[in-house]
Amino acid sequence: MAMTNERPAGDAAWDGGWLRTARRLDSPNFGPRPPGACIDLLVVHSISLPPGRYGGDEVQRLFTNRLDWDAHPYFGQIRGLEVSAHFYIRRDGALWQFVSADDRAWHAGASQWRGRANCNDDSVGVELEGLEGDRFEDAQYDVLAVLAAALADRYPIAHVAGHEHIAPGRKQDPGPGFDWRRLGRLLQGRRIALPPSR
Ligand SMILES: [Zn+2]
Numbered sequence: 001m002a003m004t005n006e007r008p009a010g011d012a013a014w015d016g017g018w019l020r021t022a023r024r025l026d027s028p029n030f031g032p033r034p035p036g037a038c039i040d041l042l043v044v045h046s047i048s049l050p051p052g053r054y055g056g057d058e059v060q061r062l063f064t065n066r067l068d069w070d071a072h073p074y075f076g077q078i079r080g081l082e083v084s085a086h087f088y089i090r091r092d093g094a095l096w097q098f099v100s101a102d103d104r105a106w107h108a109g110a111s112q113w114r115g116r117a118n119c120n121d122d123s124v125g126v127e128l129e130g131l132e133g134d135r136f137e138d139a140q141y142d143v144l145a146v147l148a149a150a151l152a153d154r155y156p157i158a159h160v161a162g163h164e165h166i167a168p169g170r171k172q173d174p175g176p177g178f179d180w181r182r183l184g185r186l187l188q189g190r191r192i193a194l195p196p197s198r
Contacts, residue, residue, distance in 0.1 A: 013150050017100030022087065027063045027098035029084035029106050034121050039101070039155040041123035042148055042192070043108055044183075045085060045163045046130035046174040050074040054091050054129055063088070063098045083107060085125040087147060093139030095147065101155065111166040114159050119166050124151055132164075132175025141179070145186035152190055160187070165195045 013020055033039070049058035050072045058075075061067040062083065069079040085107040088096040099105040107125030111118065126147065128140050151157050162178065163171040184194050 011154075014154055017102030017154075019087075019095075019097055019101075019147070019150055022095045022097035024097050025060055025064060027084040027105070028065060029063065029082045030099040030103045033102070033104045037104075037122040039122050039124065040158045041113060041119060042151060042157055042160040043119060043123045043125045043163060043166060044144070044160065044174050044178065045107060045125060045127045046132055046134075046136075046178070047085075047088075047127045048129055048131050052131045052134070059088060059127065059129065060096065060098075085127040087124070087126040088129065089126065089140050089143050089147070090129045091137050091140065093137070093143045095143050101151065108163065108166060110170065111163075113161050113166040124155070124157070128174055128178075130174060130177070132172040133177050134175070135177040136174070136179070141182055141186060144183065148183075148187055148192065149190065152192065157192055159193045161195045 018024060047059055048054055049062060051074065058067060063085065065082060067075060069075045084098050084105045086097060086099045086101050086105045101124050104120050105125050106120060108119040108123060113119055126144065128136055130136050148157065148160065163173045164175065180194050180197065
C-alpha cells in the first residue's frame with residue numbers, strides 16, 4: 001500500500017521551528033542564525049523570578065520585555081535586560097516556547113562548547129523553572145526528554161550541556177540539583193553527548 005503522504009513524526013510535531021505541543025508566546029528578543037549554522041547543541045538552564053519563587057508569570061514577562069522592574073528589589077538588578085530562551089518548562093511540566101528554534105534566541109551570552117564559541121548561534125536554549133542548587137521535578141525531566149527527542153528529529157542535536165558548562169565561572173545554572181545521569185537514561189538510544197561528569 002502506497003504511503004506517499006506519510007511524513008516522519010518529527011515533521012508533524014513541528015510548525016516550522018515551533019513545536020505544536022508547546023504553548024506559544026512570541027518574544028521580540030531573537031535574531032537570525034548565521035547562514036549554515038549547525039544546530040547541534042541543547043543548552044539547559046534554570047530560572048525563577050524572583051530567584052526561588054515558583055508559579056508566577058515573571059519569566060514569561062521577562063522574555064517578552066513586559067516585566068515590571070519595580071515590582072521586586074531583585075528585578076532592579078536586571079533592569080532593562082533583554083533575553084529569551086526557545087523553551088521554558090515549568091515545575092508541573094507545562095511547556096512554553098518563545099522563539100522559533102530556527103531562529104537565534106538570547107540565552108547563552110559569552111560561551112563556548114564542543115570547540116565553538118557564541119553558543120546562541122547554533123544551540124537551542126531550554127529554561128527549567130528552578131534555582132541552581134534546588135532539585136527539579138519528575139515532570140520537568142520527562143518533558144525535557146520528550147522535547148530533546150523532538151528537537152533531535154528536526155535538528156542534528158548531538159550535544160546537551162548546562163549553562164554552567166558553556167560559561168564556566170560566569171554561570172551556575174542549572175546547578176548541582178540537576179541530575180544529568182537521569183537525563184542520560186531518558187535519552188538512551190539517542191546519540192546525544194552529555195557533559196563530562198565531574
Ligand atoms: Zn542560564
